[in-house]
Amino acid sequence: MSTATSATGGSPRSVTADSVDAPLLQVKDLQVEFRTRDGVAKAVNGVNYSVRAGETLAILGESGSGKSVSSQAVMGILDSPPGFVTGGEILFKGRDLLKLGNEERRKIRGSQMAMVFQDALSSLNPVHTVGMQLGEMYRVHKGTSKKDAKLKAIELMEKVGIPAAKERVNQYPHQFSGGMRQRIMIAMALALEPDLIIADEPTTALDVTVQAQVMELLADLQREYNMGLILITHDLGVVADVADKIAVMYAGRIVETAPVHELYKRPAHPYTKGLLESIPRLDQKGEELYAIKGLPPNLLHIPSGCAFNPRCPMAQEICRSEIPPLHAVTELDGTPLEGRGSACHFWKEALHG
Amino acid sequence: MADTAPTEASTAVPVPPVTRGEPILQVRDLEKYFPLTQGIVIKKQVGAVKAVDGVSFDLHQGETLGIVGESGCGKSTLAKVLMNLEPATGGSVLYKGEDISKASGKALKAIRRNIQMVFQDPYTSLNPRMTVGDIIGEPYEIHPEVAPKGDRRKAVQDLLDVVGLNPEYINRYPHQFSGGQRQRIGIARGLALKPEIIIADEPVSALDVSVQAQVINLLEQLQNEFDLSYMFIAHDLSIVRHISDRVGVMYLGKMVEIGTDEEIYEHPTHPYTQALLSAVPVPDPSGREQRERIILSGDIPSPANPPSGCRFRTRCWKAQERCSVELPLLAVPEVFRGQATPAAHQSACHFAEDVDIVGAG
Numbered sequence: 053m054s055t056a057t058s059a060t061g062g063s064p065r066s067v068t069a070d071s072v073d074a075p076l077l078q079v080k081d082l083q084v085e086f087r088t089r090d091g092v093a094k095a096v097n098g099v100n101y102s103v104r105a106g107e108t109l110a111i112l113g114e115s116g117s118g119k120s121v122s123s124q125a126v127m128g129i130l131d132s133p134p135g136f137v138t139g140g141e142i143l144f145k146g147r148d149l150l151k152l153g154n155e156e157r158r159k160i161r162g163s164q165m166a167m168v169f170q171d172a173l174s175s176l177n178p179v180h181t182v183g184m185q186l187g188e189m190y191r192v193h194k195g196t197s198k199k200d201a202k203l204k205a206i207e208l209m210e211k212v213g214i215p216a217a218k219e220r221v222n223q224y225p226h227q228f229s230g231g232m233r234q235r236i237m238i239a240m241a242l243a244l245e246p247d248l249i250i251a252d253e254p255t256t257a258l259d260v261t262v263q264a265q266v267m268e269l270l271a272d273l274q275r276e277y278n279m280g281l282i283l284i285t286h287d288l289g290v291v292a293d294v295a296d297k298i299a300v301m302y303a304g305r306i307v308e309t310a311p312v313h314e315l316y317k318r319p320a321h322p323y324t325k326g327l328l329e330s331i332p333r334l335d336q337k338g339e340e341l342y343a344i345k346g347l348p349p350n351l352l353h354i355p356s357g358c359a360f361n362p363r364c365p366m367a368q369e370i371c372r373s374e375i376p377p378l379h380a381v382t383e384l385d386g387t388p389l390e391g392r393g394s395a396c397h398f399w400k401e402a403l404h405g
Numbered sequence: 406m407a408d409t410a411p412t413e414a415s416t417a418v419p420v421p422p423v424t425r426g427e428p429i430l431q432v433r434d435l436e437k438y439f440p441l442t443q444g445i446v447i448k449k450q451v452g453a454v455k456a457v458d459g460v461s462f463d464l465h466q467g468e469t470l471g472i473v474g475e476s477g478c479g480k481s482t483l484a485k486v487l488m489n490l491e492p493a494t495g496g497s498v499l500y501k502g503e504d505i506s507k508a509s510g511k512a513l514k515a516i517r518r519n520i521q522m523v524f525q526d527p528y529t530s531l532n533p534r535m536t537v538g539d540i541i542g543e544p545y546e547i548h549p550e551v552a553p554k555g556d557r558r559k560a561v562q563d564l565l566d567v568v569g570l571n572p573e574y575i576n577r578y579p580h581q582f583s584g585g586q587r588q589r590i591g592i593a594r595g596l597a598l599k600p601e602i603i604i605a606d607e608p609v610s611a612l613d614v615s616v617q618a619q620v621i622n623l624l625e626q627l628q629n630e631f632d633l634s635y636m637f638i639a640h641d642l643s644i645v646r647h648i649s650d651r652v653g654v655m656y657l658g659k660m661v662e663i664g665t666d667e668e669i670y671e672h673p674t675h676p677y678t679q680a681l682l683s684a685v686p687v688p689d690p691s692g693r694e695q696r697e698r699i700i701l702s703g704d705i706p707s708p709a710n711p712p713s714g715c716r717f718r719t720r721c722w723k724a725q726e727r728c729s730v731e732l733p734l735l736a737v738p739e740v741f742r743g744q745a746t747p748a749a750h751q752s753a754c755h756f757a758e759d760v761d762i763v764g765a766g
Contacts, residue, residue, distance in 0.1 A: 114614060344618070
């Protein structure tokens with residue numbers, strides 16, 4: 053299996069051996085920086101992950117961890133300047149997207165990979181009808197006529213469960229509720245049946261009951277079309293519900309990767325551990341919450357060594373001087389744990405201690 | 406927590422609601438209608454948005470009452486009406502027997518000293534042109550009797566220390582702080598007048614996960630230290646359970662269920678509470694395939710034109726003829742009346758049923 057190595061390998065190893073089962077998207081050693089007046093902010097520092105068809109990868113992180121920036125780089129919608137991709141490869145179906153020209157990337161966007169944004173109200177154009185915006189996908193990419201595009205738009209709206217689609221196709225975004233707008237965003241991403249969908253905090257702005265509807269819709273559609281899904285979120289609950297595997301990001305690096313069940317049961321990085329302990333539970337009253345001390349780092353001045361060391365309860369001298377690579381995580385007796393990695397010098401203690 | 410720790414779920418008998426002293430705040434049939442008008446010169450009222458519609462509850466000394474509900478259910482309006490920032494259109498809010506909604510002038514000023522608010526967004530609720538010292542010390546300008554002029558700087562520094570900030574930061578501006586630190590400043594401002602009640606409107610929802618726990622712990626620690634009563638408004642049900650002694654669930658301007666945290670979370674009897682609890686993503690993937698979820702269809706109806714009878718009936722799977730005609734009252738449901746089960750708490754449903762959603766039993 054290449055999942056383990058390609059998803060978690062500290063160094064970008066090639067996976068030529070099993071090209072049949074090659075991942076849909078493979079990000080290798082991606083580096084992104086923002087050149088600002090105050091200095092260079094290193095938002096993404098060597099990120100590796102992969103997604104295959106039908107799989108859900110969740111990228112978990114707090115604000116400023118680089119989770120959104122790395123996916124914007126994959127989509128090719130990074131604001132540049134100030135953002136620049138300074139290194140790495142983004143292999144999509146075997147082709148390195150970073151080597152393609154703007155026009156070629158534009159053709160891939162929308163038809164082969166699409167994105168669902170967090171804030172549907174500001175992502176939709178307020179002066180065009182919903183039908184027009186949905187139909188645009190077909191008109192631009194496929195040259196469909198206006199009339200047919202509208203029919204397609206109605207079809208899509210029905211697909212994502214918007215009632216009375218025929219009447220509502222001529223309405224404007226502000227006439228829809230938050231949940232319905234997010235459905236429209238999903239419909240738009242789905243229009244050309246892409247192979248990969250990147251959803252950036254798709255339910256954060258929604259109420260819990262609506263959140264559940266939208267997540268279920270996304271999961272159903274993913275199954276139906278066998279798409280790869282990258283779910284970017286800060287919510288440990290949402291991730292637990294839908295993800296197959298998780299990459300936890302901190303200060304522009306992936307600090308831990310694991311299959312979803314493993315991560316929650318036995319985290320191998322002190323940051324993940326702290327996060328899991330710091331959230332209150334619905335099914336228990338609980339005592340005082342564990343709180344990770346300190347604050348997320350400023351990307352202009354990332355601490356030397358392991359970026360988490362000033363907040364880490366396990367930090368020692370080596371953590372301040374040496375950046376930990378993403379170690380392959382094993383059982384105590386050395387049995388490899390598939391798909392698991394931890395960028396901690398003391399992952400053994402974190403996992404088994 | 407300040408009160409007696411909740412006992413084992415299986416052996417628990419319903420805790421009488423008056424274990425924590427006299428109610429400090431009594432809210433009775435509180436209403437806030439916002440008029441909808443038509444016409445420019447001659448305005449004519451054509452209806453009303455019933456943001457808060459007949460809400461009643463008590464808040465006791467030293468307890469935390471959590472209020473949960475989705476956006477648009479009226480929980481923030483409720484907070485504003487309690488503070489008399491928005492005048493109530495009906496009902497009463499009694500603070501130690503005195504009606505806040507009718508008070509004005511000096512009397513209102515005196516009451517407000519004892520009820521303070523912490524806001525959601527620490528980025529917009531602090532004036533960017535004022536130093537932290539001025540922000541936290543501003544309440545003293547309005548209520549000079551609390552700290553005489555000469556002592557104010559010292560008082561502010563003490564407050565900074567209490568909320569875990571370095572007292573030397575007194576001359577800094579809000580933009581020099583992170584979100585979590587700013588929320589601490591907001592809390593320090595709320596504490597300045599030594600209030601008895603703090604109304605916190607989504608105090609942690611704008612913060613990062615790892616910082617949320619710090620602020621929640623701070624709030625709990627302050628409560629123990631100063632014997633504060635909290636009204637904690639939030640949409641995150643896990644956090645509300647963690648911090649609250651009692652929880653009220655709101656839907657479309659009405660309180661639909663209220664009880665102790667154990668009663669609400671382990672024995673919810675109102676279908677809306679059940680749906681809300683089942684929709685919360687649980688940070689534990691084990692058994693996620695088996696977990697039963699109630700997924701509500703549709704959105705919250707408009708509060709300008711709420712459904713007749715029970716307001717939840719349009720999204721409820723149990724709704725029957727009776728629900729559209731008869732408004733269910735917030736009371737212990739008949740089926741549970743007189744029984745010694747935790748399900749016997751106030752719930753506004755004709756067909757109340759005890760269902761364990763979160764599987765904690």
